[in-house]
Amino acid sequence: RRSILLGATAGVLAAPFIRPAGAQSAEFTYKLANNQPLTHPSNIRGAEAVAAILEESGGRVDIQIFPSNQLGADTDVLGQLRAGGVEFFLLSPVILSTLVPNASINGIGFAFPDYDAVWKAMDGELGAYARGQIEDAGLVVMDKIWDNGFRQTTTSTKPIVTPADLEGFKIRVPVSPLWTSMFTAFGSAPTSINFAEVYSALQTGVVDGQENPLSIMKVAKLWEVQKYCSMTNHMWDGFWLLGNRRAWAALPEDLQEIVSKHFNASADKQRADVMALNTSLRGELEAEGFVFNDVDPAPFEAKLREAGFYAEWKKTYGDDAWAILESAIGRTL
Numbered sequence: 001r002r003s004i005l006l007g008a009t010a011g012v013l014a015a016p017f018i019r020p021a022g023a024q025s026a027e028f029t030y031k032l033a034n035n036q037p038l039t040h041p042s043n044i045r046g047a048e049a050v051a052a053i054l055e056e057s058g059g060r061v062d063i064q065i066f067p068s069n070q071l072g073a074d075t076d077v078l079g080q081l082r083a084g085g086v087e088f089f090l091l092s093p094v095i096l097s098t099l100v101p102n103a104s105i106n107g108i109g110f111a112f113p114d115y116d117a118v119w120k121a122m123d124g125e126l127g128a129y130a131r132g133q134i135e136d137a138g139l140v141v142m143d144k145i146w147d148n149g150f151r152q153t154t155t156s157t158k159p160i161v162t163p164a165d166l167e168g169f170k171i172r173v174p175v176s177p178l179w180t181s182m183f184t185a186f187g188s189a190p191t192s193i194n195f196a197e198v199y200s201a202l203q204t205g206v207v208d209g210q211e212n213p214l215s216i217m218k219v220a221k222l223w224e225v226q227k228y229c230s231m232t233n234h235m236w237d238g239f240w241l242l243g244n245r246r247a248w249a250a251l252p253e254d255l256q257e258i259v260s261k262h263f264n265a266s267a268d269k270q271r272a273d274v275m276a277l278n279t280s281l282r283g284e285l286e287a288e289g290f291v292f293n294d295v296d297p298a299p300f301e302a303k304l305r306e307a308g309f310y311a312e313w314k315k316t317y318g319d320d321a322w323a324i325l326e327s328a329i330g331r332t333l
């Protein structure tokens with residue numbers, strides 16, 4: 001059904017695994033779903049991982065990637081993952097909080113100053129805490145989180161320069177209490193919409209804006225339906241690579257090791273790709289028509305504090321989780 005090319009790293013194998021046409025299907029045929037187009041580094045690096053897994057497992061593990069919400073909107077696919085209809089799912093921790101409440105803690109507004117702080121936290125105690133919460137909820141999660149990025153705010157109407165510009169603003173947010181709470185604290189009018197419907201919601205004017213990292217704006221062609229892009233950097237978010245527990249347990253240990261090794265290796269490469277894009281895309285998006293502006297984050301963070309955002313979420317997550325967050329970022333929020 002599918003043959004693969006021998007990669008440069010596969011020299012340990014005597015011969016490339018090539019599946020002849022009409023050959024038996026793999027022992028484990030699993031699906032990996034996500035919300036990003038094929039052109040996003042998640043899918044480019046994801047494709048490398050599943051090819052390496054097929055090869056190193058000698059054809060026993062065949063993981064098919066379903067990009068662009070082909071299997072459904074994120075909140076639906078999360079249900080499919082739990083039920084076992086989908087075996088792997090690359091999902092935002094902040095959306096995952098609809099099932100695992102404290103998984104969204106990385107999304108607290110302005111928590112991370114830069115990528116160094118992000119990786120230190122997510123490869124350290126904060127990430128370990130989140131993975132523990134996810135496992136307690138009955139899902140499998142790979143060690144390495146994949147990057148989505150620092151989120152910027154786009155509008156069809158006006159640039160966002162000060163927090164006052166967000167008052168009454170009709171903005172799409174992903175489906176998650178944290179996002180709704182943050183934009184309610186800014187005084188905006190947030191609407192929860194799955195990513196699958198974002199382009200059309202912007203096109204038809206259901207909302208006037210949205211927020212996402214530049215790499216997502218690029219692959220989703222959001223300049224076609226948005227005009228201004230304000231560098232608000234209000235949140236960093238990533239994607240956990242989640243697994244269905246029964247499907248994972250069905251894999252013998254040696255195959256589990258092959259799968260996690262290649263997924264985690266691809267996560268590292270995906271991070272480098274996405275970081276590079278999120279820092280280099282501004283010029284490219286400008287050429288497509290976006291009008292950019294930078295903002296001073298301090299008054300935005302102050303606005304959240306005045307509105308009681310940090311106090312509310314400290315209470316929701318609990319003192320222990322909050323202490324892990326504050327220690328990871330090295331400051332009090």
Ligand code: X2X
Pocket residue numbers: 035092095148174194195211212213216237
């Ligand atoms: O839904 C979004 O905006 C996206 C693509 O950034 C996430 O998956 C959180």
